[in-house]
Amino acid sequence: xxxxxxxxxxxxxxxxxxxxxxxxxxxxxxxxxxxxxxxxxxxxxxxxxxxxxxxxxxxxxxxxxxxxxxxxxxxxxxxxxxxxxxxxxxxxxxxxxxxxxxxxxxxxxxxxxxxxxxxxxxxxxxxxxxxxxxxxxxxxxxxxxxxx
Numbered sequence: 018x019x020x021x022x023x024x025x026x027x028x029x030x031x032x033x034x035x036x037x038x039x040x041x042x043x044x045x046x047x048x049x050x051x052x053x054x055x056x057x058x059x060x061x062x063x064x065x066x067x068x069x070x071x072x073x074x075x076x077x078x079x080x081x082x083x084x085x086x087x088x089x090x091x092x093x094x095x096x097x098x099x100x101x102x103x104x105x106x107x108x109x110x111x112x113x114x115x116x117x118x119x120x121x122x123x124x125x126x127x128x129x130x131x132x133x134x135x136x137x138x139x140x141x142x143x144x145x146x147x148x149x150x151x152x153x154x155x156x157x158x159x160x161x162x163x164x165x
Contacts, residue, residue: 025070030060030077051088055080109155112137116165122146123162130160 037053059077062068068076112132120131122145129136130150141150141162150162 025063025073027060027063027067030056030063030073034058034060047088051084052081055084109158109160112152112160113155114152116149116151119144119146119148119150122148123150130162 034053034056037049037056041047041049041053055077058080059073062076063073117130117132119128119139120136121129123139123141123143125143126140128139128141128144128146130139131137137160138158139150139152139160139162142164144150144164149165151165152160153163154161
């Protein structure tokens with residue numbers, strides 16, 4: 018096994034890095050990308066100072082271990098940026114508190130309201146069509162309303 022490691026050179030690390038990044042494209046999960054980046058950095062170090070194979074493996078291990086906290090920091094920063102859209106994938110929760118005009122009357126507790134280009138089912142007290150209602154809660158696609 019030692020002759021295999023002794024033959025490691027800069028090109029081997031660069032090829033390994035590109036191969037790991039290609040694997041990331043086939044099976045995305047962001048893990049292989051960081052290992053590929055570590056291999057590319059090890060290849061650059063091998064080009065710059067031509068270390069022994071032991072130092073090359075240590076460089077790869079160091080860059081791989083350093084990539085994990087870097088990835089976590091970037092992921093945390095990205096998730097804090099997405100907090101600017103608190104209703105992303107929760108469209109009905111964004112409707113709570115807004116007022117709309119009934120499309121069809123609420124009869125026996127059920128009716129409809131038009132919101133933009135969509136007709137939503139609503140539940141609330143019986144009122145005629147054209148009445149103004151405020152959405153007070155959302156349960157899936159069913160909106161509970163109160164008369165304004």
